[in-house]
Amino acid sequence: MLRTTFILAASFAIASSAAVARSLENTDIFQLEHASDPQVSPDGSTVAYVRRSNDIMIDRARGSVWTVSVGAGGHRPVLSGPDSYSSPRWSPSGDRLAYVTGAETKTPQLYVRWTDTGQTALLTNLTEAPQNVAWAPDGNSLAFSLFVEKKSEPLASAPVKPEGAEWAAPVKVIDDVLYRADGAGFLRSGSTHIFVLPADGGTPRQLTDGAYNHGGPLSWATDGSAIFFSSNRNDDFERDPVESDIWRVSVNDGALVKLTDRDGPDFAPAISPDGSKIAYLGNTDDLKGYQTTRVTIMNSDGSQKRELTGNFDRSIDALAWDSDNSMIIQYDDRGRSYLARLTIDGARDALVRDVSGTSLGRPYTSGGFSTNASGVIAYTSGRAERPADIAVKAGDSAATRRTRLNDDLFADVELGAVERMTWQSSAGGREIEGWLVTPPDFDATKKYPLILEIHGGPFAAYGPHFSAEIQLYAAAGYVVLYTNPRGSTSYGDEFANLIHHKYPGEDYDDLMSGVDAAIARGFIDADELFVTGGSGGGVLSAWIVGKTDRFKAAVVAKPVINWTSFVLTSDFYPFFGKYWFEKQPWEDQDAYWARSPLSLVGNVSTPTMLLTGESDHRTPISETEQYYQALQLRDIDTAMVRIPDAPHGIAGRPSNLIAKVDHILAWFERYRTQD
Numbered sequence: 001m002l003r004t005t006f007i008l009a010a011s012f013a014i015a016s017s018a019a020v021a022r023s024l025e026n027t028d029i030f031q032l033e034h035a036s037d038p039q040v041s042p043d044g045s046t047v048a049y050v051r052r053s054n055d056i057m058i059d060r061a062r063g064s065v066w067t068v069s070v071g072a073g074g075h076r077p078v079l080s081g082p083d084s085y086s087s088p089r090w091s092p093s094g095d096r097l098a099y100v101t102g103a104e105t106k107t108p109q110l111y112v113r114w115t116d117t118g119q120t121a122l123l124t125n126l127t128e129a130p131q132n133v134a135w136a137p138d139g140n141s142l143a144f145s146l147f148v149e150k151k152s153e154p155l156a157s158a159p160v161k162p163e164g165a166e167w168a169a170p171v172k173v174i175d176d177v178l179y180r181a182d183g184a185g186f187l188r189s190g191s192t193h194i195f196v197l198p199a200d201g202g203t204p205r206q207l208t209d210g211a212y213n214h215g216g217p218l219s220w221a222t223d224g225s226a227i228f229f230s231s232n233r234n235d236d237f238e239r240d241p242v243e244s245d246i247w248r249v250s251v252n253d254g255a256l257v258k259l260t261d262r263d264g265p266d267f268a269p270a271i272s273p274d275g276s277k278i279a280y281l282g283n284t285d286d287l288k289g290y291q292t293t294r295v296t297i298m299n300s301d302g303s304q305k306r307e308l309t310g311n312f313d314r315s316i317d318a319l320a321w322d323s324d325n326s327m328i329i330q331y332d333d334r335g336r337s338y339l340a341r342l343t344i345d346g347a348r349d350a351l352v353r354d355v356s357g358t359s360l361g362r363p364y365t366s367g368g369f370s371t372n373a374s375g376v377i378a379y380t381s382g383r384a385e386r387p388a389d390i391a392v393k394a395g396d397s398a399a400t401r402r403t404r405l406n407d408d409l410f411a412d413v414e415l416g417a418v419e420r421m422t423w424q425s426s427a428g429g430r431e432i433e434g435w436l437v438t439p440p441d442f443d444a445t446k447k448y449p450l451i452l453e454i455h456g457g458p459f460a461a462y463g464p465h466f467s468a469e470i471q472l473y474a475a476a477g478y479v480v481l482y483t484n485p486r487g488s489t490s491y492g493d494e495f496a497n498l499i500h501h502k503y504p505g506e507d508y509d510d511l512m513s514g515v516d517a518a519i520a521r522g523f524i525d526a527d528e529l530f531v532t533g534g535s536g537g538g539v540l541s542a543w544i545v546g547k548t549d550r551f552k553a554a555v556v557a558k559p560v561i562n563w564t565s566f567v568l569t570s571d572f573y574p575f576f577g578k579y580w581f582e583k584q585p586w587e588d589q590d591a592y593w594a595r596s597p598l599s600l601v602g603n604v605s606t607p608t609m610l611l612t613g614e615s616d617h618r619t620p621i622s623e624t625e626q627y628y629q630a631l632q633l634r635d636i637d638t639a640m641v642r643i644p645d646a647p648h649g650i651a652g653r654p655s656n657l658i659a660k661v662d663h664i665l666a667w668f669e670r671y672r673t674q675d
Contacts, residue, residue, distance in 0.1 A: 021414040023440050023475035026658045028413070029468055030056040033405040034387035035380050036358050037087070037368060041094045044374025045070055048078065048088040048097060049390050051405065054654040061654070065099060068402045070376055070392050075403060079113070091139045091199070098133055098142060110144065112199065123201045132216025135199075136224045142197050143218050143227050148206070149190040177238035181571050182618040183647040194218065194229060196251055207254045212237055215244070217268055221300070222275030226250050230267035241575040246280050259302035266296070273373055274324045276300055277344070281316055289503070289580050290459045290489065290496035295319060295329060297344060308346045313492040322371045330355060332365045332490035334433060335463025339369055339379060352399050356465045357382020357389070361651035362453075363435070363467035363482060364460060365490065384418035384464045386410070414440040416474030418464055423517035425486075427509035434483030434514050435464060436521075437474045447525040448479045449672060452515055454533030454540045455482065458503055461490040472661045478530070481518050485510035501582055504543040504595065511540065512548070527552075530668045534558050535619060535648065539597060542627060545608055546600025553671040555664045557611045558619045558648060561627040563592040571617040601630045607637035609667045611660060613646025639667070
């Protein structure tokens, strides 16, 4: 009887809660799912994709491979379980699906699954994870890229220690230019090379060699004789961080042919269906912080190069051929991600504008797509109120959403409304775009505290995309303003480079004008203003509190505080001094100091918390420590939140995303004027 009563009571509680809308909660992060890496089958009937979810028991994202029919119905799991699966790739005939998983091995391996029987086979026994998997046109081979460790002699040999002695760990000797990377830590010496493997398994055969990295995506010649890829094989490749060219490697003997030679990055080669042309992405390097990526086409032997998007002032993020005479391209425009058809004559026709949803933490532009000669396009479709689902567009028909991965979670959750707004900046009258998010129970007759949330990059873009962090701030009762100040991408080359060699600068004015525009709406309490941002947004948050005291509290996440120390300690240090400044730190220290938030610390009176991952190699935690200690020396109310083992992408683990939001809200609540 007690058991029956409990079940009835529990059922009633579940039914009642489903009928009453609630706000988003921090633990809902573990319930979010999103689609990624959609792959259209050769016949255009089916889309394979990776369904990403968060496992609350291991605090990690997990991928499973699902398929969905282009027509009605047919949504089913193909590869799922307690392990993670990725990189589904159809064979040319559609009879097999290659994929990568570490389900049965410590190191992720390459597998293949037969679509008619569901049988699977392990193809490799690798010591590193395969990347950029690509089928040969005849379906008999697979290509992939793989890290190969460099064998080297020690600089000095240690004496033989006595048996049973406990000596210190061996020293590390580093002589590579790039020796550590955010998210990976200290790197082993070696390079990424291209391999081919029989599709029924066997021994991978290495096609490239040398100290250079050979990158994907990989594109096979239509007759299977060669593979096209990008690489910087120049002698100074380690100190020239953006340079790369398109290369051809013979599958038979590994002979290399260089097909491009301009100064700048050329990458992502894609061979046309008839094999006569190669389209690729790139630009001429003009040493600016932001450079527009364009589509170029050439004959498969490297002759007759023509830029196809030279008159289009937006960067192209990805491309794929859909016929011999046209391709599908992805690009961002004013915070949204689009797909368009681009002909070999340079004509462009926009197709969809809702590519989105694969960045769950903050509302960055994101997403991906695939297409082929079947005329079907599959892409990740997201909205401000939903992470990515799979959508398909077939021929001239309208795009349709084929999955609804989060409808169960959001059935009883009321999210904050997201509204676009624009304003004129006090610096030059520039129009600036942003989005205002109101609490779920918003009442325009009341006054609300405001959080200004600033994106990183700084060459990046926010847009009307789902953001768990922003929605959690709104659920806590804040109106949130997020914006694309000057320097943001998706508004053209000129707008992005307004901050070239002068960041931070007038982007501060864009942000402050946005706060004023939000206050003018009438429902913001001008005495309850808060500011936060991460990475480039951390730079601007620290800059703001050094320029004004109008904010009640600030949280500066993973910032650059001192440009000199950052350039000389960041993992990607060959880039920053070369592209973000006119000279290196020892050549123009005044310029570095003038743009460092640390130079303004003497003005700060705002309570300011610092928040950074302890394993951040992009904006090392030493930057955070400098600012924290400077604030302490000035007796400014401060705290330092250190997230153990977290890299620059703090939200890579769900619990870290929760910890980030919870600590930001707790810091702001400490300084709010309570009703």
